[in-house]
Amino acid sequence: MTNCIVKNPATGAVLAEIPIDSVEAIKVKIAEGAEAFKSWKKTSAHERAALLMAWSALIKKNRQQLGELITAENGKPIKEALGEVDYAVSYIDWYAEEAKRMYGRTIPAHVPNKRIIVTREAIGLVGAITPWNFPAAMMTRKAAPALAAGCTFIVKPAEETPLTTIRLIELAHEAGFPTAVVQSILADGPTVGEIFTSSPEVRKITFTGSTPVGKWLMERSAQSVKHMTMELGGHAPIIIAEDADLDLAVEQTVIAKFRNAGQTCVSPNRLLVHANIADTFVEKLTKRVDLLRVGNGMDNHNEVGPIINKKGFDKIVNQLNDAVEKGAKVVIGNEFDFDEGADYYFVQPTILTDVTADMKMMQEETFGPVIPIVTFTSIDEAIDVANNTPYGLAAYFFTESYKMGNYIAEGLHFGILGWNDGAPSGAHVPFGGMKESGIGREGGSEGIEPYLETKYLSMTI
Ligand SMILES: NC(=O)c1ccc[n+]([C@@H]2O[C@H](COP(=O)([O-])OP(=O)(O)OC[C@H]3O[C@@H](n4cnc5c(N)ncnc54)[C@H](O)[C@@H]3O)[C@@H](O)[C@H]2O)c1
Numbered sequence: 001m002t003n004c005i006v007k008n009p010a011t012g013a014v015l016a017e018i019p020i021d022s023v024e025a026i027k028v029k030i031a032e033g034a035e036a037f038k039s040w041k042k043t044s045a046h047e048r049a050a051l052l053m054a055w056s057a058l059i060k061k062n063r064q065q066l067g068e069l070i071t072a073e074n075g076k077p078i079k080e081a082l083g084e085v086d087y088a089v090s091y092i093d094w095y096a097e098e099a100k101r102m103y104g105r106t107i108p109a110h111v112p113n114k115r116i117i118v119t120r121e122a123i124g125l126v127g128a129i130t131p132w133n134f135p136a137a138m139m140t141r142k143a144a145p146a147l148a149a150g151c152t153f154i155v156k157p158a159e160e161t162p163l164t165t166i167r168l169i170e171l172a173h174e175a176g177f178p179t180a181v182v183q184s185i186l187a188d189g190p191t192v193g194e195i196f197t198s199s200p201e202v203r204k205i206t207f208t209g210s211t212p213v214g215k216w217l218m219e220r221s222a223q224s225v226k227h228m229t230m231e232l233g234g235h236a237p238i239i240i241a242e243d244a245d246l247d248l249a250v251e252q253t254v255i256a257k258f259r260n261a262g263q264t265c266v267s268p269n270r271l272l273v274h275a276n277i278a279d280t281f282v283e284k285l286t287k288r289v290d291l292l293r294v295g296n297g298m299d300n301h302n303e304v305g306p307i308i309n310k311k312g313f314d315k316i317v318n319q320l321n322d323a324v325e326k327g328a329k330v331v332i333g334n335e336f337d338f339d340e341g342a343d344y345y346f347v348q349p350t351i352l353t354d355v356t357a358d359m360k361m362m363q364e365e366t367f368g369p370v371i372p373i374v375t376f377t378s379i380d381e382a383i384d385v386a387n388n389t390p391y392g393l394a395a396y397f398f399t400e401s402y403k404m405g406n407y408i409a410e411g412l413h414f415g416i417l418g419w420n421d422g423a424p425s426g427a428h429v430p431f432g433g434m435k436e437s438g439i440g441r442e443g444g445s446e447g448i449e450p451y452l453e454t455k456y457l458s459m460t461i
């Protein structure tokens, strides 16, 4: 593969053909990043914060261009894409501040003639690998804390959506970051995974993507005991309790489910509804879903864009066919607009009922605008079903009872919980999963920790 061909998933039109970096070129960039670390780590937190704020200002100045770039290569509706630019830059703003709060501490010694000082130091060159579903935010969610901590940074974006990352790195250099301090490379995942995991100069790998790839990277990184941050797959449940505010639950379910056409790691993959209110809830949800406009994201009226590629489309169709063959009832959707020749794929928002645990979509991530509905009669049954997958990223629940809400929250094994809230993400919170959804957190005060080493000095005076 000599060129990366970037397509518009809404039309199949070729947007760009970008030369792939050779293995040798990638290794040169890694060496340059490792060398640049020697001086970059000595900059002051205030210098790094100022550069981050300069980068933030340039991104905000180029918001419309970046939003249109995201829609062009990812397909999401322009309103969502502009929202992603805002989301991406909020990580830079947040970590420009956190850079100044990398506090150490002193520890009272056990003998009078000793003093003990604890300091925080940057880990080194960070190798980042990011997915196509949030080409801006998934990169800045890593670059911002890494650079704030004093690390140098090299990122490989998804081959589907490299243009946004390339533009963001250009803006970082325009803002004043030295070229070798923050870089992008373009090559296929396995090649870069091989290079990053085997390079002694890459001291940390931060990956956002599927759980199988994350496991492969972890296995290979064990050879050099690399620091790892893994933001992996999810299979979010929504629990609708008997006393839920159904109108609120419908609106928040639509927000959580159909963002990015369901192609988010925190997208609800199962909807567990109390049997006593199921019919009313399904009727309300169906009416709302039926209003969703599907089409090219550059049309402001459209709310659901295309599926990123044929592979993603085929996975969704396969899961739908499996569910219907096993007895699921299609309430709305299960309709498609696609052209393999032109290479674009749209899935109509779909609701299924009469879903059973043996159906693929109840265990496998769908990554599409499809929501299977299962009923329950006791909250303990719902919590057990919700926890019964290898994933633990995000979970949502709707109840008006303080007691019930806390009971559910304490019973769910997920890193991210939304209580009457379908949009819990943000730069200020520690985003990440339990179980096979990952290791580490991104965002919040916790999000800079993965880029720091802790050192202590014990001195005799
Ligand atoms: N937890 C999170 O924050 C989060 C966020 C977004 C997406 N995801 C997950 O990502 C998945 C969807 O994204 P995707 O289909 O692009 O995932 P993916 O794992 O196929 O690809 C993600 C990135 O990894 C690269 N890659 C692929 N194979 C690789 C390998 N062997 N070694 C190194 N890199 C490799 C890809 O080129 C891409 O840049 C879903 O499972 C979703 O849940 C998780």
Ligand SMILES: O=C[C@H](O)CS(=O)(=O)O
Pocket: 133, 134, 263, 264, 265, 266, 425, 426, 431
């Ligand atoms: O898909 C992955 C993203 O992390 C989802 S969110 O935008 O951070 O909620």
